[in-house]
Amino acid sequence: MSTDMSAAPQGQRLQAQRRDADRELAARDALIPGLNWVLDDELLSELLGESVRITRTRYKPHTSALVAFRRAGNGGGSYGWALTTAPEHVGKMQRRADSSQKRGGGIRLVRPSDLHGDVVVAVGPIEEDWPLRPNLRWLRGHGLGRLGALPAAARFLDPPVSVLRYNPGRRLVARVPSATLPVVVKAAVQTDGAAAGLGLRQRLESHGIPVLPELADAECAAHGISASPDWGHGDLSGAGNDSAAYRAGKALAAIHGMDAGPGADPAAEAADLERQLAATRSMIACLLPGLEAPITRLTGRLLATVGAASPHGPVLVHGDFSADQVLVDGEDVRIIDFDRVRTSDPARDLGSFAAVEDIADPSGVGPVAGGRKTAQLIDGYRAAGGHVSLARVETWAAFRLFLNSVDPFRNRVSDWPADTNWQIRRALELIA
Structure with a gap:
């Protein structure tokens, strides 16, 4: 009982220390007026009008901050991203949001209030992650069939698909059902047009290295897609291994x-x-x-x-x-x-x-x-x-x-x- 009672104050103290450090950073980087809004769970939740938790941050000093956040739930719809930039780049964010809206996508710009008129944050779902979007669109339209995965739900990443990892602007790892074992699919911005990764996997297998079979073909690799059967019961970081x-x-x-x-x-x-x-x-x-x-x-x-x-x-x-x-x-x-x-x-x-x-x-x-x-x-x-x-x-x-x-x-x-x-x-x- 005493351990549980002390855990909450300890967690609150750590959260306060992180918040103080984030605020100090935001104060030093005045070129990104919205920086603190995408580093603080409470501020971002207030901005979005729903409870979210920030899970990953990509920060370019004096230029931009891109974060992944998570709502309650397991599907892709529980994840999203938020981007804030220096004022001179807001026009680019607006054009992307306009393009997304015309396509029926979900990118929108939000501002906290008139008191923070220089703060602008773009928000969108994984499917509208701008660098990842072309390869995710190809995966949905062509890649899933090549991998033997079952057709996607009405929303691409809704259950029974589960998101395992999401690094905004870089990569997505998801578990997708198939007729046999689930398939773990990775979609990355970086492509493998020469299929060098496929060749390496074949070399490793031929030398008896314990690796998973690669389900993706060269066309998938050219669109940043790799995949393997779901395997095992966790990784080596677990106890007793x-x-x-x-x-x-x-x-x-x-x-x-x-x-x-x-x-x-x-x-x-x-x-x-x-x-x-x-x-x-x-x-x-x-x-x-x-x-x-x-x-x-x-x-x-x-x-x-x-x-x-x-x-x-x-x-x-x-x-x-x-x-x-x-x-x-x-x-x-x-x-x-x-x-x-x-x-x-x-x-x-x-x-x-x-x-x-x-x-x-x-x-x-x-x-x-x-x-x-x-x-x-x-x-x-x-x-x-x-x-x-x-x-x-x-x-x-x-x-x-x-x-x-x-x-x-x-x-x-x-x-x-x-x-x-x-x-x-x-x-x-x-x-x-």
Whole structure:
């Protein structure tokens, strides 16, 4: 009883801290008058006249803020997006809203009141997500049939379709029924016109890597669509999956043992790492100016270390490896989401996994290869012939921690400043 009674005040305190940080950010970025309205659940709910919860934020300082929000319910109709911009871009929002209205779409512009006449917010459903709309329209009209999915409801994403993830302006993942197993469909803005992703999936399968069958064909790929049968009972982030983590380590070693093809361009790789670090540093300095000194130190150290030659590479790497990229069914595993495959240091995948595990459970973290899933992963990796440099694993864990330090803000974590601070401190510990 006492725990439940203390939970509410604690949650209220965290919400107040997030609200204060959001207001400070909005005050610093006066070029987007509506910024605070799309960062605050209560303000956005007031603006829309219904209760919503903001689930994802894409913020371009001094330019725009695009958020996904969710109402009560499970279907696509429970999700929507809201966009606010600098005043000079309001005309573009108005034209898109007018075009949507002519087509019977649902984009509309809303303003809070005469007291905030400079605040304009565009609101729409997933189907009218402007960058995603062409590929979603193709999926509904042509793709579902190619994937063996059942015809859509009157509204494309209404039940029995369920939305699993929605990143506005980027991608949508939904579970769609079929005559047999449900199909998990991903629609992305980025297309795969050369069907390189399909070719990679075939290569992985031919090498015995535990992946899911790809149901999409080249035409789907050209429209940003990929799909696989629904499989498993959650992912590796769940409790009691140590044996599955060991199997995932063996699978990762098999990926790293594949022919990487033409070697990566070291200069291009170094430039890409520098770009990612600079972009993260710039965003964190914008969100939390007080962190500029530690992130400057961290960026410098990471630049000097992640670009160093690997003693065991380069190899073909997953590029975004973490527990949620490993589906689990008992002890069986399937590796998913190969969108960021590249040639790099094998420790990059191991460090990425360790970093995300630290973020998920920051209490009592110690060495990256401590007694957790990362340790089981590394044991399986070594058993399958993989070579591990723990120093390199720590370096790449610090890299992933820093890149992910923007995510507490993007994902609307209750006290995102504290979480961002923790990730940067942890990265500095690992890279010291």
